[in-house]
Amino acid sequence: MTANQLMIDVSGVEKAFTLHNQGGASFGVLDNASLQVQAGECVVLHGQSGAGKSTFLKALYANYSVDGGEIRLRDGEQMVEITSALPRRIIALRRQALGYVSQFLRVIPRVSTLEVVMQPLLDLGVDAALCEAKAKHLLQRLNVPERLWSLAPGTFSGGEQQRVNIARGFIVDYPILLLDEPTASLDAANRKVVVELIREAKDRGAAIVGIFHDEDVREAVADRLVDIKAI
């Protein structure tokens, strides 16, 4: 990755939700949304609750479909237009180039914390010992007690699960990172760790789009604040 390389190119995105089983109610959320993000840049979305910040982020991850417009994300030399890409292309893109961290961990029964964190890096074919070392390092930095590492995170507290999720999201050096309130219920010390992780990701050239409610985190990481209603 080189500086000023275009990583995310969103143009004219439209998104409405239609609830067919609730009288067909329909409401528009994104109207002609456009945004460009370069390598090494962190864009923070703001706007009122319900304004469409999360919807926009989910559309960037292809978790939500869109009704119009284009979303191009860089995968190596290619820009992949994800609104028309095949599922297997999106899965490949997510695996190697596109990370997403939400405030919720989707746990798989029986799988230990360490394995949950290691998995995305293992899936890239990286040596297991290396994955384990990196996972342990991240869990340590995020103050997840070592006695929890061999346990499945299903029974952990909300904050612990969230930190496991952050470790999982940062274990691969994704060129593009989407952060949906990853610091939502963390204490000040852990918020600081997340800020460090985001800065390190920026330094290695990652393009980041995030939503943060804590003003201190926002101030610390944002290169640009963007109002979701204005894009």
Added chain:
Amino acid sequence: MNTVVDLLTSASEWQDIAPLLSVRELNKFYAPGKGCGDINFDLYPGEVLGIVGESGSGKSTLLSCLSARLTPDSGNVIYNSEQFGEMDLYACEESMRRVLMRSEWGIVHQHARDGLRMNVSAGANIGERLMAVGERHYGDIRAKAEEWLTAVEIDTGRIDDRPSQFSGGMQQRLQIARNLVTHPKLVFMDEPTGGLDVSVQAKLLDLLRNLVSRLGLSVIIVTHDLAVARLLAHRLMVMRRGEVVETGLTDQVLDDPQHPYTQLLVSSILQN
């Protein structure tokens, strides 16, 4: 490194890979609205396709047509075979289909007793598949059987017991071992966790998830359980009254369903 990774990481070459299975204009109806119709899709190597929908929506009929067990009324199922090359499943000879079923394919039935031989030992159930593909050395067969019992978390001390002496969950795991021992390329699964209690389901799901990714299997899995689909499938086909009403990336279909029926299906799940 496993096969899935090999196939998916080469960003520039991924589009050159040929589909493993291509389905075109497939129709099979027992009566109007009963069966499945107008089915078109491609399955690529290493892909896990989930077919979801309510009971009677045509999921199992479709799976039977895809796995050469039920002749469709019309349409083509083209399979890219290691041994035979590209072949039309219902235009080829019966003997070729039988060879596929015991070598390149696996079929995991909802009821383990439909996929196992209940009156021979667990070891023989696994060994039989190996012998069908030409393995003859008794010691090797037994060693492989033990290896696979371990892989599906069955104590190797039970190798000489019959499946009828196993619990439902163990029978299901034995059925999976029997299918995977010949390293199939394509596995069909019909409600593999149906009828098992929740704790046994979780264990089986975790096992399946690991095996599928480690072996780089292509899988078509029929399930009415959306949590199973989310955990295992890369992409989904939603069926209703014999027709496909929505397809796409698994998390997109489940988190942002577009069709009224899919919305109803997703909103009907109890949250805890």
